[in-house]
Amino acid sequence: MSETKNEQCPTCQGNKVIEGVCETSPEWQSTEHDDGMVCTPDTKCPTCHGTGVVEKSEK
Numbered sequence: 443m444s445e446t447k448n449e450q451c452p453t454c455q456g457n458k459v460i461e462g463v464c465e466t467s468p469e470w471q472s473t474e475h476d477d478g479m480v481c482t483p484d485t486k487c488p489t490c491h492g493t494g495v496v497e498k499s500e501k
Contacts, residue, residue: 446497446498447497447498448495448496448497448498449495449496449498450494450495450496451487451489451490451493451494451495451496452489452496453487453488453489453490454487454489454490454494456494456495457487457494458486458487458490458492458493458494459484459485459486459487459492460484460485460486460487461484462481462482462483462484462485463481463482464479464480464481464482465479465480465481466478466479466480467480
């Protein structure tokens, strides 16, 4: 008989979403990015697919 045990996802630390990061640089100042800030979007965790936990099966 096998059981399923859920453990906190190590990639996103159980947060379900990996938060985006913003960086600034004077080199990036343009009409598109007036303040020189470029941000990556929040993304759903690829390891746990947004659940925050990883299922482990035990035998």
